[in-house]
Amino acid sequence: MSVMEGRTTSALLYLDGVHVSFDGFHAINNLSLTLEPGEMRAIIGPNGAGKTTMMDIITGKTKPDEGTVLFDGMIDLTRLDETHIAELGIGRKFQKPTVFESQTIEDNLLLALNVDHSVKGTLFWRGSRDESERIDRVLETIRLTDARNRLAGSLSHGQKQWLEIGMLLAQDPKLLLVDEPVAGMTDVETHQTAELLKEINKEKTVMVVEHDMTFVRELGVKVTCLHEGTVLAEGTIDQVSSNERVIEVYLGR
Amino acid sequence: MTPHILTRSLDRSATVFLVVVAGLGVLIPLSNLLLPSGSALQVPTYLVALFGKYACYAILALSIDLIWGYCGILSLGHGAFFALGGYAMGMYLMRQIGSRGVYGNPILPDFMVFLNYPALPWYWHGFDMFWFAALMVVLVPGLLAFCFGWLAFRSRVTGVYLSIITQAMTYALLLAFFRNDFGFGGNNGLTDFKDILGFNVQADGTRAALFALSCLALIVAFLICRAVVTSKLGKVLIAIRDAESRTRFLGYRVESYKLFVFTLSACMAGVAGALYVPQVGIINPSEYAPGNSIEAVIWVAVGGRGTLVGAALGAVVVNYAKTYFTSGPLAPYWLFMLGALFILVTLLLPKGIVGTFNAWRESRKATEKANAESAALEDGVGEPKPAE
Ligand SMILES: Nc1ncnc2c1ncn2[C@@H]1O[C@H](COP(=O)(O)OP(=O)(O)OP(=O)(O)O)[C@@H](O)[C@H]1O
Numbered sequence: 001m002s003v004m005e006g007r008t009t010s011a012l013l014y015l016d017g018v019h020v021s022f023d024g025f026h027a028i029n030n031l032s033l034t035l036e037p038g039e040m041r042a043i044i045g046p047n048g049a050g051k052t053t054m055m056d057i058i059t060g061k062t063k064p065d066e067g068t069v070l071f072d073g074m075i076d077l078t079r080l081d082e083t084h085i086a087e088l089g090i091g092r093k094f095q096k097p098t099v100f101e102s103q104t105i106e107d108n109l110l111l112a113l114n115v116d117h118s119v120k121g122t123l124f125w126r127g128s129r130d131e132s133e134r135i136d137r138v139l140e141t142i143r144l145t146d147a148r149n150r151l152a153g154s155l156s157h158g159q160k161q162w163l164e165i166g167m168l169l170a171q172d173p174k175l176l177l178v179d180e181p182v183a184g185m186t187d188v189e190t191h192q193t194a195e196l197l198k199e200i201n202k203e204k205t206v207m208v209v210e211h212d213m214t215f216v217r218e219l220g221v222k223v224t225c226l227h228e229g230t231v232l233a234e235g236t237i238d239q240v241s242s243n244e245r246v247i248e249v250y251l252g253r
Numbered sequence: 254m255t256p257h258i259l260t261r262s263l264d265r266s267a268t269v270f271l272v273v274v275a276g277l278g279v280l281i282p283l284s285n286l287l288l289p290s291g292s293a294l295q296v297p298t299y300l301v302a303l304f305g306k307y308a309c310y311a312i313l314a315l316s317i318d319l320i321w322g323y324c325g326i327l328s329l330g331h332g333a334f335f336a337l338g339g340y341a342m343g344m345y346l347m348r349q350i351g352s353r354g355v356y357g358n359p360i361l362p363d364f365m366v367f368l369n370y371p372a373l374p375w376y377w378h379g380f381d382m383f384w385f386a387a388l389m390v391v392l393v394p395g396l397l398a399f400c401f402g403w404l405a406f407r408s409r410v411t412g413v414y415l416s417i418i419t420q421a422m423t424y425a426l427l428l429a430f431f432r433n434d435f436g437f438g439g440n441n442g443l444t445d446f447k448d449i450l451g452f453n454v455q456a457d458g459t460r461a462a463l464f465a466l467s468c469l470a471l472i473v474a475f476l477i478c479r480a481v482v483t484s485k486l487g488k489v490l491i492a493i494r495d496a497e498s499r500t501r502f503l504g505y506r507v508e509s510y511k512l513f514v515f516t517l518s519a520c521m522a523g524v525a526g527a528l529y530v531p532q533v534g535i536i537n538p539s540e541y542a543p544g545n546s547i548e549a550v551i552w553v554a555v556g557g558r559g560t561l562v563g564a565a566l567g568a569v570v571v572n573y574a575k576t577y578f579t580s581g582p583l584a585p586y587w588l589f590m591l592g593a594l595f596i597l598v599t600l601l602l603p604k605g606i607v608g609t610f611n612a613w614r615e616s617r618k619a620t621e622k623a624n625a626e627s628a629a630l631e632d633g634v635g636e637p638k639p640a641e
């Protein structure tokens with residue numbers, strides 16, 4: 001690991017020796033993982049492996065009992081709250097799509113834009129050309145332009161997933177954490193989502209959790225397999241899926 | 254406020270509401286003062302005072318709707334802010350009595366003489382000046398709400414837990430204000446007011462003016478609420494209500510938003526209480542009773558939370574029913590009726606009166622649009638379909 005001035009790692013995201021337990025149950029066990037700037041990483045692992053919990057730790061929802069979590073080599077994420085971490089440029093899509101159901105799709109994106117988020121700023125907010133253009137572009141990307149004035153609650157499950165990815169785009173973060181983006185999508189939609197994430201990855205660092213192996217294969221990136229809160233295997237999808245321990249975990253003992 | 258904010262915040266129901274309140278605010282006082290008493294169109298003074306009370310309740314309801322309907326904060330202690338505003342006004346009115354009290358003490362209100370107070374407590378100073386009292390009407394509830402909210406929201410107390418501690422807050426104030434040595438007249442509270450700004454509080458003209466002012470305050474409170482909920486901040490509030498943690502992950506400081514609306518709402522409740530007191534002629538600790546705050550929440554539920562107009566309407570409708578029933582043979586059953594009303598509304602009209610009406614209007618609009626579209630389609634083919 002290279003030591004740079006002021007920073008201990010070149011990685012954008014650096015987790016080392018992280019432990020979390022819930023009432024004595026060790027959800028995350030000595031987890032170490034690094035993500036280089038510009039990288040896209042796929043995370044796989046059986047149910048309950050701790051994938052979502054890992055994202056909770058990175059985004060400040062869960063505080064680890066032990067371990068280091070650094071963003072950009074020097075920012076200790078374990079000391080910050082969700083709002084602060086979001087402001088640093090870490091965006092997140094939830095496993096269960098969470099959009100603001102009683103508001104329009106356009107308003108969902110408007111809320112996600114990374115502009116002034118202070119009370120005063122929003123109270124006296126007046127839209128700008130730049131903002132509406134950005135919203136238009138995101139709507140285009142997620143193919144919801146025609147539905148812009150519909151309530152987000154009326155969208156299908158797959159469309160909600162896309163809207164949430166759109167919100168991530170509007171947020172314009174440095175690092176995107178995407179939890180199970182293709183759950184509930186058709187094959188075509190899954191393929192489109194893979195294309196979209198690859199497109200996003202041209203500019204941003206992305207971490208994707210997914211169970212769908214065809215999708216992971218299509219992404220064609222380095223894969224990390226988690227099991228019982230720790231890294232079981234890391235490498236290309238072929239390396240990981242032929243790893244004996246991984247097969248054992250997936251097939252059950 | 255810029256015209257931009259005005260146009261944005263006035264939709265049809267908001268405009269209707271404002272016109273009605275402004276109309277009543279002008280016509281009722283005029284009818285009371287100018288028409289000969291006993292004429293069919295003359296509104297008697299006791300009704301003017303009663304309507305004035307409703308207007309104050311409507312402001313309280315708006316303040317609750319702002320936090321509950323738009324931000325999901327269910328305060329079951331908003332009566333406390335109302336009562337604090339009321340007490341601040343009551344203190345001013347007490348100081349106006351001067352030497353006209355039973356004991357004729359020029360400085361000390363009667364209850365202090367009776368309880369052998371050697372001098373005016375420090376926190377009563379300044380209340381002989383109207384501007385100071387008016388400031389306190391807003392400041393005291395606002396400050397309490399700010400401190401309370403700062404502690405509660407920063408510790409992320411939400412939902413039922415928050416509701417319970419707001420109840421505890423108003424209950425604690427109830428107990429404190431009951432005490433004679435607390436300096437606010439104990440059990441009896443503050444009463445026997447003589448004048449306000451030099452005008453006799455009992456006079457018809459004063460009552461009519463107070464009513465008109467209450468309507469004006471209701472209009473201003475409504476406009477403030479509309480400006481808030483139609484701004485981008487309003488969208489953030491709804492986002493917090495519907496998915497609080499999602500809002501945090503987008504980089505919003507949820508506790509600041511809650512603190513802002515909670516404090517604003519408390520200030521509005523304080524103003525409502527201050528207008529209420531001279532019209533009913535008394536303020537006592539029973540205003541802090543937890544039941545009062547719960548009743549106010551029921552008004553909002555009945556009228557329709559998250560609609561503002563509904564909250565105000567609910568306050569008037571429920572209080573009219575209360576006035577009607579508690580003055581008849583059904584009086585002992587009023588609380589049961591209120592409870593039943595709440596259960597019925599929750600089960601049958603979960604969106605309240607205005608919410609249900611809006612939903613109905615929207616669905617009708619949608620079917621009309623669909624009909625028009627299908628008619629247009631049919632036109633293209635040939636025979637128009639008869640309307641259903
Ligand atoms: N707040 C919590 N309290 C208690 N246990 C928790 C909590 N959050 C997660 N867990 C537990 O930690 C383990 C890891 O959960 P996590 O949601 O991270 O798994 P996952 O890998 O995302 O699984 P899935 O593929 O099903 O989404 C699970 O056994 C879960 O029950």
Ligand SMILES: [Mg+2]
Binds near residue numbers: 051052053095179
């Ligand atoms: Mg998960």
